[in-house]
Amino acid sequence: MSRYLTITNSSSVRFGERKKSLNAGPQMGRVTLSFILVALVCAAGVFYIFEVNNLATKGYEIRNLENQLNKSRKENEALRIQEAELKSMYKIEEKTKDLNMVAPKDVSYLNLPGDVAMK
Secondary structure, eight states: OOOOOOOOOOSSSOOTOOOOOSSSOOOOOOOHHHHHHHHHHHHHHHHHHHHHHHHHHHHHHHHHHHHHHHHHHHHHHHHHHHHHHHSSHHHHHHHHHHHTTTOOOOOOOOOOOOSSSSS
16 A cells, blocks of 8 residues: 555546556655665765865975975075174175275264254
């Protein structure tokens, strides 16, 4: 016996025939539902594998960018040290000797009355 209540146009049905209901919409059987369930599980598995692969790729990219950042920071620190060395008085005096420059002997300053640079 069927578990569903069917309403038909007539009550006479031949032996071995099913009664046709008035709202003859599509009915799903166990095989169809199983197929849909298997398809959804497979789709979820493919999506999961795709996302795990995507996350792993992003992790490698982040690690490479962090390594580049650390390398740039070390290079920046080395350049700051080199800048400080080149600005030192010892280095400036050494360069003046290399370029055959002469140190000034008599320095005279001009004193003007009042504030000159301020307005």
